[in-house]
Amino acid sequence: MYRWVGLGYPSILFLLKDKGESHVSEKVDFKKEILAGLTSFFAVSYVIIVNSMILAEAGIKPELSVFGTILISIIGCLAIGFIGKVPIVITTGMGVNSFFTYTLVYSLKMSWQEALAASFCASLIYLVVAYTKLSQILIEAVPDSLKHAITAGIGIFLVLVGLENGGIIVKGEHTFMELNSFQSPVLLLTLASLVITLFLFFKNVQGSFFIGIIITTILANVLNLVPKAETAFSLSEITNYPSIVGQLDFSHLFSVEFLLGTFSLAMILIFESMGLFNGLLPNLSDQEFKRAYRVNGLVMLFSSVLGTSPTIPAAESSTGIQQGGKTGRTAITVGLLFCVAFFAIPLLTYIPSSALAPVIIITGCLMMQNIQHLNLDDLSDWVPAFLMIVMMAFSMSISDGLAFGFVSYPLVKSFVGKAKEISKPMWLISGFFLIYLIAKVWI
Template sequence: MDQWFRLKERGTSLPTEVLAGVTTFLTMVYIVIVNPGILSSAGMDFHGVFVATVLASIAGTLIMGLAANYPIVVAPGMGLNAYFAFSVVGGSGISWQTALGAVFVAGILFVALSLTSFRYMLLDAIPASLKHAITAGIGLFITFIGLQNAKIVVDSPSTLLTLGSLTEPMTLLTIIGLVVTLILMSYRVKGYLFLGMLVTAVLAWFMGLLVLPEQVVALPTGLAATAFQMDLTGVFANGLYAVIFTFLLITLFDTTGTMLGVAEQAGLLKDGKFPRSRGALMADAIGTTTGALLGTSPTSAYIESSAGVAVGGRTGLTAVTVSLLLGLTLFFSPVIAVLASIPAITAPSLIIVGFLMISVVQKMEWTDFEVAIPAFLIIVLMPLTYSISTGIGVGFIAYPVLKAVRGKWRDVHPIFYLFAVLFFIQLAFFSH
């Protein structure tokens, strides 16, 4: 085992790696509850998405651990699942089968990019502030969804949106659950999102809002309802090129940024470079492709991996431990289904993850007019148009236009002009 994972070389041990795996698992296991809950709102079978979520996470994480030897977890990304359910399926009227087809195409492109150096050119073409704006915009978007699910924010005929009734039992429970989770977060309790869900579930039971399942353990079922159901023909018939690009772009730079951050925290960078980056990116690419085949939204490297690194995780054995623990969750689908069915249990996680994502605005260059305005448009238009790709598209069109009118067109990477043209065609002539 030491020869495979190089435990001694990285200054770690088997008990430390297992502890790191357990810690990371507790911080990210909320996704097996939240992801099926979000995607089932798009008409997908809850149990099928649950099994697909776990299996796609295991596939990507095992490759990350065994092939790349990094303590990084891969699972369906927050934000992309909301984009899949509420923008692509709900907003555009596309079937979830067609949306899965778009995820699969993006996954195949990601595999191809992982094998070439073109991925670096793609990442370098996008200014850092625009990357941060995309992350922040997605954060606002999923926070908005969390507030809507909990009915803290509701529709209004006069103002479009307004504050809901805070005395409604489910809304009140959401607020209590949010406060509890924030308290756990403020004290830096490991797994605060998951623990917050459990505390809220207990309160929901006392309030009569939660009915305990008849059984706690059961064999995993439902995968047949989502596996191999993707519609590739519909992807091209509906011109979902911007959707594919959005899935690919966000997954690529989100994964790259997360992996670099976790690797730096673990002291695994060499001369500022990321060794075995091809294998690490391939893990996420295969996770995304596998997820599309089985029935879930794109995967991404999880920043929650840093929790395991903080307690000493330094090798892929941490990731392997997480994979084994994820496998055990497959047999608790009755409990997972009950937890996901209560908006008050899942909404606080959406709100808090949104907060964590929007915090990157402090890294943006707000004094650079040509970048700040497109970044601003990306951030505000994602939640206001209920579409991640629309926000990205408008920002990516505005950036080269502003640079050009200011006489700085040479400062824009040539490939960015291609991005702008493709997004303009998508927004002007195709459904979005």
Template structure:
């Protein structure tokens, strides 16, 4: 009879031999009620942290002339499939859902600026994901992963953390556009939703520091209730009638490949493929608790990105909000499966999301991002050539709103800094190739814009 280790046993084994065991498996979790509860609560927390995508993604795609009442369902469907695949096949605590940033590229660059139809933009996404899949399912993915310096991986983690803090502060209303005076400005304490967010932040911090199980879920629920009592408005959701599914064929498998050989189309494919590839690689490298799960996670991410075009939505990404579940203690695919189930249930209960104000979710995102700053403690600050590329990643990810763009600045500057200081041996074929690929991506995006 097979013996299933408890989570405590797994952790003890990991401390004794770090290379032997890193995180519990799905089988271990199913037989450990304490960790199973932690995984499920982490999944619920992560779902509420990312649930805004159900509302926001259709609104952005509407600017590409795609019907919001249908893209809401495609957003949900591909998220369910992606999270389930991630949980079952990769056993990783990662959320797959249409991504912010890449949906803006899809809508405002491909459709609005380049004047492609949304059907052609879907075709660009599908073809780009094919190249992504070729790399993910080959040895190239592991070669690339192994060739990335640890310092740059730290920069990706911290940069995503700062990006999450920025998103959380915006959702809380604590920061807003500064207009002509500055890039950002402080929100108004006269806004009841800002006061609610501060209340939620204090409550979340208290529960987290006291190590209360499910503290983030408790905080979201309590802040939502307080918001309802004071009649603070929740989110606006699109028309969620299940009757709209009768028209789902209007966006399903509607890619238009008729312009595939035109220079504009080929340039768009290259840029989209690079965004898909490096966005996923950066987030997985920066956030996976167990790096041995990178290969399978990367493969699932690539395949789900391909499916997103088939289902009629912008490309999926490994969501940075996965960190909220990981910080809640989730370590396995049970978290992803839980998020997938929550997405599936949201098909029937989307209107209920209107009761959860952004101020209730924002504190969880802020704390999660702040905790990711801890990785900086292992950085070599004694030598500028080692930490300056990291600095560029950390600041450029939130400033540009793009993980791949932030990575581009760090990866291009890394070999340059090593050359300038004579550390030629630190430069290898992988980081040189990545630097060139990122540089080409920046140039391509410039011409597309």
């Protein structure tokens, strides 16, 4: 027996066995998988440069860490594709790298070598959860309302990322954000790209996202609408890359700062990865989730050895899923494209953010449809979900949004006399996130 279930998006359906053995249809459209991989790669390719620049503020030379970023992305995508068999991009997390630089290095005064060691230890804690029953206990403890909120929250997070990267919204003079001037060529190019991409999308053109990216990139460069970003990255620097490999410093392993930083990072990695896997592919069977979750942990552990910040499932994977990516072939395609990126780092700067922004905005819009599954009449369900969704967006942090949702859920349920409905694991998760929020006071 088989049943049709949705991913939270109206146009993505997967054929599932009743026992939940597989989320993948027996018929695989290889063309769609490749197009999905291309779309996901271009949507996430900015990580190559941006991650290196953020780590540069921690003291790691960007012209060297860029190779670590690409290498771990290749390993992550190929591993999740061949072993995990899901269309998810595994790469360095954009929120996690900020925690690495601004919390571990800036606030806790670690060297970048010590921060890599803390990342390694946090990854070990992640693996303990991944390879024990803890992962299943934790995921089963999360109520459906918060699961849907995670997907919707990631959606609105992506929308804001797209609006900002596309120059549609900017920091206001009297407010934290406002609509950009219509004299801005970036805004005009993004709006034109959005119209083109939406037209292709609603006409059900296969590869609509990818085609939109290509058309916008050509227009931007031929008409010189947006200046090409300058980059100092070069393949010739790869001979110096070994100088940052394996540079983990455990000399302050038992210091308060090291332990606090490691625990906080582990909390982010465990629950943000769990939330992203279930938010991007909520219909994964237990076996599929465990396999993908464990693969991510192993890749994550290796990332610190390669001299870069930890990996997580990329939220931008949803762009490829929306384009029809259903299997690990999508992730493998992305991994191969990261290989090509070794030789084409400067060429990536020709792709304007205006070309990528519409893809991210539309994908976020589709993910936000999960709000329809929330019971808005039950405020004890809706309020924690609402807090999770808006805090993901306006704190620009998926992990902070998760914390607000998980901490508020048992509180609200207790206020309305439904404390008995909350499982012990859920209390435990809420307690962990409360510790995480309290720890932010000191770090």
